[in-house]
Amino acid sequence: xxxxxxxxxxxxxxxxxxxxGKDIDKIFLSKTLNxxxxxxxxxxxRALQVPVQRVPVQKIDRITRRNxxxxxxxMAAVTYYRVEQLVPQLFDDGENPFIxxxxxxxxxxxxxxxxxxxxxxxxxxxxIPDRExxxxxxxxxxxxxGALNYLPVCREHNxxxxxxxLRDSGFKIVGTxxxxxxxxxxxxxxxxxxxxxxxxxxxxxxxxMKLCDTRVFIPEFGHINSLNVxxxxxxxxxxxxxxxxxxxxxxx
Numbered sequence: 001x002x003x004x005x006x007x008x009x010x011x012x013x014x015x016x017x018x019x020x021g022k023d024i025d026k027i028f029l030s031k032t033l034n035x036x037x038x039x040x041x042x043x044x045x046r047a048l049q050v051p052v053q054r055v056p057v058q059k060i061d062r063i064t065r066r067n068x069x070x071x072x073x074x075m076a077a078v079t080y081y082r083v084e085q086l087v088p089q090l091f092d093d094g095e096n097p098f099i100x101x102x103x104x105x106x107x108x109x110x111x112x113x114x115x116x117x118x119x120x121x122x123x124x125x126x127x128i129p130d131r132e133x134x135x136x137x138x139x140x141x142x143x144x145x146g147a148l149n150y151l152p153v154c155r156e157h158n159x160x161x162x163x164x165x166l167r168d169s170g171f172k173i174v175g176t177x178x179x180x181x182x183x184x185x186x187x188x189x190x191x192x193x194x195x196x197x198x199x200x201x202x203x204x205x206x207x208x209m210k211l212c213d214t215r216v217f218i219p220e221f222g223h224i225n226s227l228n229v230x231x232x233x234x235x236x237x238x239x240x241x242x243x244x245x246x247x248x249x250x251x252x
Contacts, residue, residue, distance in 0.1 A: 006077075006137060006138060007073060008073045008075065009068035010066075010069050010071060011041070011069045011070075011071050014072070014073045015040070015041065018045060018073075019044070022075065023075065023078065024050045024074070024076060025050075025051075025136065025137060026052070026074050027050060027053070027072070027074070028055050028059060028071070029052055029054055029070065029071055030055065030057040030071070031054050031055065031056060049130060049155075050130075051131055057070055060072045074135065076135075076136055077140065077148070078141070078148050080155040081152050081154045082156070083099075083127060083165055083166060084165055086124075086125055087169050091169075095124060096192060097192045098124050098192075098193055098194075098195075099127060099166065099194040099195075100114065100118055100125075100126050100233065101126075101128075101159070101162075101194055101195065101208075102114065102127070103196055103197065103198045103199065103204050103208050104129070104133065104205065105128070105133065105229060108135075108139050108140050108143055110228065110229050111143070112140050112141075112142070112144040112147075112148075113144075113233075114126070114229070115140070115147045115151055115153075117230070117238075118147065118151055118233075118237060119144070119147035119150055121237045121240070121241050122241070123237065125153065125154055126151060126154070127153075127154040127156060127194075128154070128155055128156070129157075129158075129159040133155075136153055136155075160207050160208060163194070163196070163208055167211060167213070169192070170191075170192050172192065172214065173193075173196065173211055173212045173214070174187055174189070174194065174212060174213065174215075174216060174236075175198075175204050175209050175214070175215050175216070176197060176198070176203075176215075176218065177203070177212075177215040177216070178217050181215040181217040182214070182216055182217070184216040184217065184236060185239060189239065189243045193240060195233075195237065195240065197232065197233050197236070200228065200229050218232055218235055218236070
């Protein structure tokens with residue numbers, strides 16, 4: 001059952017939330033709502049890069065039986081950032097930035113575990129796409145043991161462009177792969193770096209993998225050859241920490 005505090009329903013209430021700049025995770029819009037108001041919601045949400053999903057009205061009914069008018073906004077539990085806004089600030093603050101990019105991770109427990117490790121390791125931010133990705137809701141914050149209250153999350157409409165921006169800004173883009181890869185300990189993480197972690201079922205998308213400067217693998221010697229993404233993330237994140245400490249750097 002969804003907590004009532006996590007959503008806003010009704011046409012005018014949702015439009016007011018958009019205009020007020022509320023942190024909205026996504027908007028559900030009934031497939032039967034096809035009028036000027038529906039288009040207005042779509043246009044205003046698109047301007048703020050808030051995802052709008054067309055859904056059967058029954059899906060909204062399952063969340064609330066109130067007079068939702070075919071519109072419901074799921075509220076984000078954190079304030080979202082954009083990489084082009086955050087990265088310059090990191091450099092201005094004198095940081096050696098370390099960013100984790102999650103490509104298609106949808107399981108809230110995995111996301112929360114990765115976020116918890118990121119916060120403990122001093123990661124600068126997590127980057128996620130606005131579609132086919134986990135929602136940063138109250139459950140995610142709880143699963144992260146509160147780490148998401150401190151760790152910036154950048155939500156990007158186009159993850160490929162976001163990774164290109166990171167690379168153009170001087171980040172080394174490192175992807176985990178079992179093909180044409182070197183051991184994860186052989187790569188150099190002492191400069192600005194973005195570690196890309198993919199979904200367990202699909203891995204990193206081909207478009208993102210093409211942007212990786214380095215592909216690394218984590219050795220596996222068992223029978224199943226399938227590390228949980230949060231475990232793989234922990235290994236990669238703390239290899240960055242190890243190298244930076246050995247390089248006499250102060251971890252962020």
